[in-house]
Each structure stands twice: as structure tokens, then as C-alpha cells.
Amino acid sequence: MVDTTNLPVRPQTFAELTELIGTELGPTEWHEVTQERIDAFADLTGDDQWIHVDPERAAASPLGSTIAHGLYSLSLGPAMSYTLLAFDGFTHSLNYGYNKVRFPSPLPVGSRIRMRASIASAEQVAGGIQVVLRVVVEREGSDKPVVVAESVARVVE
Template sequence: MGKLVINNHEEFEAHLGKVMGESEYHQITQEQINKFADATLDHQWIHTDPEKAKDGPFGTTIAHGYLTLSVMPYLWEQIAQFNNVKMLVNYGIDKLKFGQAVKVNSEIKLTATLKSLANLRGISKAEVEALLEIKGEKKPAFTATMIFLYHFE
């Protein structure tokens, strides 16, 4: 299935209650984990020290939970292209639950379902059910409801 193209609120509404799609897999590398650690000042050894992490609970380093959350916009853009948008606002996250750690070099992908859509005086408030899967694992990295505000022209 190709990327959805959405030009206005009405086209967006046609996907209500449906799976909008899934992203490609994205590999989480140690370099990405280290850069995220630098950006957030979170250098806990379980993320940044591969030698020490060998003896840790996962046998290797793991991505920060918030790193996996931070790649959401990148993965979401692979699923849907929104045209005629003046501005997009990441409005919030509901019911975020981390289900499983993402080990270094794991591949993750997003499956997105449009849970609700409201027209608030010309602004489309979308609640997207997000499932972040880890290739080869039964439990997801996380589930959440992402809330976006689309200001269509």
C-alpha cells in the first residue's frame, strides 16, 4: 500500500476508524542512541555503554523510550502526506505505554489507525492510535494515542 495523500478535512475523515497504513522498518543504531543521549543529557549506561550492557538485563544496549517516541513524526510521514496544511502541531499523547525495550540494531515500524477526527473551527484534531512494532518480537515497543492538529488552508 502506498502513502496516503490527504488534501483536506473531508479526505482525512474518510479514514476514520481505519488502519491508515504502516511505515517502513527503521533500524535503531548505537550512533542514533548516542546522539539522542547527547541531545537529552541522558547517558545512562544501559543506553550508551555496550560493554557494561552485555552484563545488563538485555544483554546489549537499548534505545531510550523517548527516542522511540521521537521517531514517530518520521515514521508517520511515511504513512500519510498532508497537502494544503499551513501548520501541523504535535498536540499531545494519551495512553502511552512502553511494552518492551528496543535493543540496539532492532528494526521498528509504525502502524497507525485514525481513532477520531474533529473539526474545531477549521482545525482538524486527529487522534491516531500508534503501535510501534519491533521486527521479530511479539510485544510492541509502545502503544499510544498521538494527537495532532492540522491547520488546513
């Protein structure tokens, strides 16, 4: 049995991965969403839409403040997931993509977010193991998550 009391969980084999299916991992530590971080993300991606980078204009909007890009929240997924689940016992691992991504609620500046995850599936495929991780990024004080996604990884024993 894989011990899930200490994070990150470190499965070493396909069998240990399958033992984890359905087990909730997390939550991670809180991440503070600041205007500086939102602006840096906007600079990096070239997405400088006013709802993200113009606090004055955004304050007058129905949202009442700037909000982080949906992809800002999603881009934190790998770093957050590494604190929950480590594949360092495998020869190689990589981010293979996403099956589903949704942004159910906005993420206002000044919020704090964290992630929970669970392994939805682990199956042997040509060249390794495909692991599907269901991730939920939650905002402190909100009933609705800001991200719900299925992250896909490939690992090699």
C-alpha cells in the same frame, strides 16, 4: 473515498479524514537501531544512563545489551507518520501532543523497527480539525510493540 494503496495517504478535507477513521496505514520502512544513533540521542537529551550507552555493562545486565531510550522510539513518530499520512493538502498542520504513551517492551541495539498507524478520530474544533492518530511501533521478531501512543495533530483546511 480516499485511496490508501499509495502512501502517504493525502486527505484534503475533513470529510476525507473521517473516511479514514479505523483504517490501518502502513507499515513504514524499517529503521535500524544502532549504538551510534542511541549515543547521539543520549548526547542530545543528556540521558546517558548506562543501559543506553555502556555496551559492556549492559551486556552483563538481564537485558543482554544496550537498549534505546523509550523517547528515542517516540521521537521517530513524526518522521515515520509523515510517510503514512500527509496533511500537505491543508493550509497548516502541527503536532499538538500525545494523549497516551506506553513503552511495552525494550528496544535492544541492533533491532529494526517500523510503525503502523490508524486515525482514531477527527473532529472539528475551534480553529481547525483535531486528529488523533493511534500509532504502534513494532520491533522485528517481537510479539510486543515498543511504543503504543495516541498522537494528536491539529490541521486547518
